[in-house]
Amino acid sequence: MSTDTTRCPCCGQLNQCAQADADAAVSECWCFSATFDAEQLVKLPPEQRNRSCLCPRCAQGLPAETQPAND
Template identity: 55%
Template sequence: MNDVDPTRCPLCGRPNRCALATPGADTGPDCWCFTTPLDPRALQRLPAELRNRACLCPACAQLLPPESSDLAAPS
């Protein structure tokens, strides 16, 4: 598991929006995770070999349900 992409969430694979992993990104001096409460259960979901290798995305870090674009439109 040496091929961890630091710009992707290790739980869901979506962009993690990590300011530290994306130098030059227009995210400000600090990463979003410096000011957002993280759910400790989110970190517990990570396998040991993936810890401290890439940031979680905001949704996974807060244990929010994944965004879904395939929801059926109301009729």
């Protein structure tokens, strides 16, 4: 099963990660300096860990947006 690295593994929304959309390493992204809510990371199944970035909302432990994931 392929993982869409541009989507948050918690909520399915776009994760806004510059690295996820790049073919080569990037030097700047919001996630490089963000503090991630440890509870969100622990909730992920092992096969989803370290595969794609959380979105800013989930990284902060905020509830997911209610809009559909058809961005």
